[in-house]
Every structure is written in structure tokens, then in C-alpha cells.
Amino acid sequence: MKNFEHRRDRFELFAGFDNPRINLGMALTLPDFRPFCKARQLPPFHFFLYCLLDSVQSIDNFLYRVHDGEVIKIEQFYGSYTVLNQDNNLNYARFVRSPDLAEFVERSVAAGRVAQASRALINTGADLSPREMRDNVYNTCLPWLDLTAIEHPLYRHHEADIPLIAWGRFSAPAGATLTLPFSIQAHHGFVDGYHVHRLTERLAARIAELIG
Template sequence: MHNFEKRRDRYNAFASFENPLVNLSFELTVPDFRPYCKANGLPPFHFFLYHVLHALQGIDNFMYRIHQGEVIKIDDFMASYTVINQDQNLNFARFEMSADLNEFIARSVASKRIAEASEKVINTSEALSEYDQRRNIHITCMPWLKLNSIEHPIYQHKTYDIPSLAWGRFSEPRDDGKLAMTMAVQAHHGFVDGYHVHLLAEAISAGISRTMS
């Protein structure tokens, strides 16, 4: 929490706002990982999700939460994301993270299949402890749309501390070998500035590059 103490005054300022959330939508460019995924039998969405979530883990500002009125730093979080079930309704996949890419993808695919097959909404936060509810990241992908921006539903803005990320359709491969998409990031401004969103974008791209090298 040493790094947080350096910005506690910023947190206190934004925590007094009725809506302390910052929302940024930007073009994320990363190495085109789809040929690599095809060559290695990896599903592109789950490969990309792995790098997004592990990039978040490496930036303290995305790991701060409000628990019982105090700011804490969580050590990890559960992987989760939205899924469309068999009835074309929203559902939620959730599973424990893994540092191993293949294990992560296997868990993610298995969780997706369970969520797709369930008529009832599953993996909501109600059954979790108050602390485990803080161990969360909200992820949604809309591959049918060229996303420009998004506004997430919020129960109560003032105390909302879970980062939410969304992205839409990938671009066609560019001449420079890059892939582009609109990434939207929402977070508590007491914890996250635009600079930290920049760090996240850099970390996602760097992680993909390391895996493909």
C-alpha cells in the first residue's frame, strides 16, 4: 500500500464526488496474434483475455478496492466475462486465474461452455463473501460491433471500485502487422488516471509480443 499512500489525497478528492468514475475509450494496437493462435490451436478471444487480465494484475492501480470503508490492495482476482447463452441472453463465465497460458485457456473455455448452456444467470456476486466480491474485474466483448464507447450499468457510482473493460470487433490486419480495436476502460478515478490506462495498453501489447517471440 506504499504506492497508494502517495496518492491518498487524490483518492480522498475523487471519493467525495457523487460519480468518481473515469471512462476512457481509445484505439488499442497490438501485434496481430491471430496467425499465432491459428498455428498453435489457440482460440483468439481467450488468448487475448489472458493478456488483458495479466496486464491488469501487474498494475497496482487496477488492484485497489474499497473494503469495509478502507482502501485495500487485492492480491489477485477471479477471471470473468460476459457470455451469450443458448437463448441469446446475457450470462457470466467465471474461473480462477492461472499464470500458465494453456491452463488459463482450458479453464476459460470450460467456464464459457457452462455459462452458454445455462438458462439461468450464473456466477453473479450474491453468493460471494464481501471480500471476494472485491476480487473482480468486469470484462465484456462485443465482436459484432465496431465499438466507439460504452456506459456500464452502475448500482451506486460513489462507492463503485471494480474496473470494467470492454472491446469490440478487431480491425483487419494492418500493413504494419498490427491489430487494432477500440478498448473502453472504466475505473475509480481515485485509483486510476489516464496514465495508468496507457500503462495497461502498453502491458497488453508487450505481453502478446513476449508470447509470440
């Protein structure tokens, strides 16, 4: 929390807004990890999710939350993402993350299968305490679209402290890099455009580290 104290005045400013969210969309250029995944039989979506959440974990600003009126810093958060179930309706996958890539992918794939198979809406957080609900980063992928903008539904704008990350369709194979549309919504009391920039840099670096 030491780092947060350097921006508490920014938080207090934006916490007074009816809608304190910052919402940025961009086209990301990243190392093309698909050949790496194909050679190792790793699903590219789950590999990307692993790198993304690992990168989020490395930047304090994305880990600040508000609980009982106080700013806290979470230590861990769930792996989660949206899926379509058998009726082509939205559902939520949730799992305990692992720092090990293979184990993360195994858990992520299994959670997705459970969500896809359920006609009922699951993993909404109804089973979690208010404090446990803070241990989240919300993720969604729209692989059919060259996404240009997104506005997520929020229960209460004023209390929305959990980052929401979305991305669209990967570009066609074209060489050493791929591009994808990418969006982040976060509480402006915690996150500025610079921190989004840091996250995208860290994401590219993490992918590069893993694919060598």
C-alpha cells in the same frame, strides 16, 4: 499499499464525488496474435483475455478496492467475461485464473461453455462474500461492433471501485498488427489516464513477448 499512500489525497477527493469514475475509450493497435493462435489452436479471444488480465495484475492502480470503508489492495482476481446463452441473453463466465497460458485458456473456455448452457443468470457474485466480491475485474466483449463508447450499469456509482474493461471487433487481417476498440472504466481515486496508458503499453508488450 505504500504506493497508494502517495495518492491518498487524490482518492479522498474523488471518493467524495457522486460518480468518481473515469471512462476512457480508444483504438488500440496491438501485435496481431491471430496467426500465433491459429498455429497453436488457441482461441484468440481467450489468448487476448489472458494477456489483458496478466497486464492488469502488473499495475497496482487497478488492484485497489474499498472494503469496509478502507482501501485495500487485492492480490488476485477471478477470470471473468460476458457471454450469450442459448436464448441470446447475457450471462457471466467466471473461473480461477492460472499463470500458465494453456491452463488459463482451458479454464476460460470451460467457464464460457457453462455460462452459455445456462438459461439462469449465473456468477453474479451472490455466492461471494462482500470481501470476495472485491476480487474482480469485469470484462466484456462486443465482437459485432466497432465500439466507440460504452456506459456500464453500476449498482451504486459512489461505491464503484472495480474496473470494467470492454472491447469490440478485431480489425480484418492486414499484416503485423491489428486494431480494436477498447474502453476502461475505473475509480478515478485509483486510476488516472496515465495508468490506462501504462496498461495498454503493457498489454502490447505482453502479447509481443508471447508470440515472439
